[in-house]
Amino acid sequence: GNSVTQMEGPVTLSEEAFLTINCTYTATGYPSLFWYVQYPGEGLQLLLKATKADDKGSNKGFEATYRKETTSFHLEKGSVQVSDSAVYFCALLLPSGSARQLTFGSGTQLTVLP
Amino acid sequence: SQTIHQWPATLVQPVGSPLSLECTVEGTSNPNLYWYRQAAGRGLQLLFYSVGIGQISSEVPQNLSASRPQDRQFILSSKKLLLSDSGFYLCAWGGHHEQYFGPGTRLTVT
Numbered sequence: 001g002n003s004v005t006q007m008e009g010p011v012t013l014s015e016e017a018f019l020t021i022n023c024t025y026t027a028t029g030y031p032s033l034f035w036y037v038q039y040p041g042e043g044l045q046l047l048l049k050a051t052k053a054d055d056k057g058s059n060k061g062f063e064a065t066y067r068k069e070t071t072s073f074h075l076e077k078g079s080v081q082v083s084d085s086a087v088y089f090c091a092l093l094l095p096s097g098s099a100r101q102l103t104f105g106s107g108t109q110l111t112v113l114p
Numbered sequence: 115s116q117t118i119h120q121w122p123a124t125l126v127q128p129v130g131s132p133l134s135l136e137c138t139v140e141g142t143s144n145p146n147l148y149w150y151r152q153a154a155g156r157g158l159q160l161l162f163y164s165v166g167i168g169q170i171s172s173e174v175p176q177n178l179s180a181s182r183p184q185d186r187q188f189i190l191s192s193k194k195l196l197l198s199d200s201g202f203y204l205c206a207w208g209g210h211h212e213q214y215f216g217p218g219t220r221l222t223v224t
Contacts, residue, residue, distance in 0.1 A: 044215040106157040
């Protein structure tokens, strides 16, 4: 079956530190890959996506590259800010008939300290 | 542009009471619609999805049900809530390559 494995948290960093959150996946077929962010008390927001191998998704200083050879989609940011504190979810999307169901990782809590 | 609404935002209900959560989407037609639940400190679990009016697929056996009475309306219901139904309920609609989520409803069953 399809699955997403994320680096377990919580992750605590100082402001301006480098961030990596690892994500690997197992899927039949060719998934699209996503990172969603959930700020405290809110729903999920799409942060970035990549739809095919070697694509790089980027947004708000975050980036992730779709690596088919390692089945990975690691999230990186060169210099985190306090406002980046949130839960980050890696996800994959495969068409399943007409339903297109997302499969999520368990989420990684990030706290950035000033 | 498309927007997705959920209400209520928060809800506190006693065990055994009924539940009705509503989700509506604007700016798109015939979307795939989804209900997810996020239990405290855990990831998201897909509960139901719908590819059209009156078409509901359930992913997890439970005492919840879903209905889609109109193209852009998706309702999550229960006849009798359990303590384990507490959580954060998220509705989403599916675009061609991604899903977009509503603001969520936080349900506490007491």
